[in-house]
Amino acid sequence: DAKTTQPPSMDCAEGRAANLPCNHSTISGNEYVYWYRQIHSQGPQYIIHGLKNNETNEMASLIITEDRKSSTLILPHATLRDTAVYYCIVHLNTGGFKTIFGAGTRLFVKA
Amino acid sequence: EADIYQTPRYLVIGTGKKITLECSQTMGHDKMYWYQQDPGMELHLIHYSYGVNSTEKGDLSSESTVSRIRTEHFPLTLESARPSHTSQYLCASSEGNRGRGNTIYFGEGSWLTVV
Numbered sequence: 001d002a003k004t005t006q007p008p009s010m011d012c013a014e015g016r017a018a019n020l021p022c023n024h025s026t027i028s029g030n031e032y033v034y035w036y037r038q039i040h041s042q043g044p045q046y047i048i049h050g051l052k053n054n055e056t057n058e059m060a061s062l063i064i065t066e067d068r069k070s071s072t073l074i075l076p077h078a079t080l081r082d083t084a085v086y087y088c089i090v091h092l093n094t095g096g097f098k099t100i101f102g103a104g105t106r107l108f109v110k111a
Numbered sequence: 112e113a114d115i116y117q118t119p120r121y122l123v124i125g126t127g128k129k130i131t132l133e134c135s136q137t138m139g140h141d142k143m144y145w146y147q148q149d150p151g152m153e154l155h156l157i158h159y160s161y162g163v164n165s166t167e168k169g170d171l172s173s174e175s176t177v178s179r180i181r182t183e184h185f186p187l188t189l190e191s192a193r194p195s196h197t198s199q200y201l202c203a204s205s206e207g208n209r210g211r212g213n214t215i216y217f218g219e220g221s222w223l224t225v226v
Binding site: 032034036041042043044045046049091092093100101102103 | 146153154156170199201203207213214215216217218219220
């Protein structure tokens with residue numbers, strides 16, 4: 001599975017969009033980009049995933065660059081409850097899941 | 112919504128005791144995992160299973176053992192707990208199906224304190 005690089009922390013004002021970047025320059029053609037988040041002391045929670053097209057669901061939007069070497073998770077209107085660690089992971093859509101989660105980005109949403 | 116359950120949520124035990132952390136999922140997933148995470152630190156994969164009677168060690172060496180006798184059940188056992196085993200243990204499962212995706216679902220975690 002490809003490795004990802006994320007900034008260690010970010011701040012965002014409540015009500016504003018939070019844009020979390022992720023670099024995955026070694027991603028292979030059949031690997032998907034997945035985003036999870038972990039709120040303090042809880043198990044990580046799935047947010048969204050995509051292959052090459054931009055995706056949107058009720059939680060967030062995922063923008064993947066045309067060369068697929070990077071992506072951005074967008075929380076359109078961040079709330080205090082969005083304060084969490086966000087993990088960007090790339091892996092296949094089949095098979096097992098041995099991907100390393102890494103340190104992720106610690107997002108602080110401030111009032 | 113994910114249906115993966117861990118018990119106990121919190122456990123304080125003495126050194127040398129044997130403990131088993133239970134994990135069950137009702138989604139019929141073949142693949143299950145155990146992660147270990149200290150507060151504020153990264154998740155580390157310690158065990159995984161791709162199906163019944165399949166178990167493998169993960170990236171982080173662990174003195175714990177696992178078993179997979181039934182698809183829905185993936186317990187983790189420490190034969191003799193030590194203070195160094197104090198941590199949060201997270202169980203997870205995934206389907207790994209091309210059509211339905213490979214989302215990983217986590218339980219709420221088991222916090223183990225060895226005194």
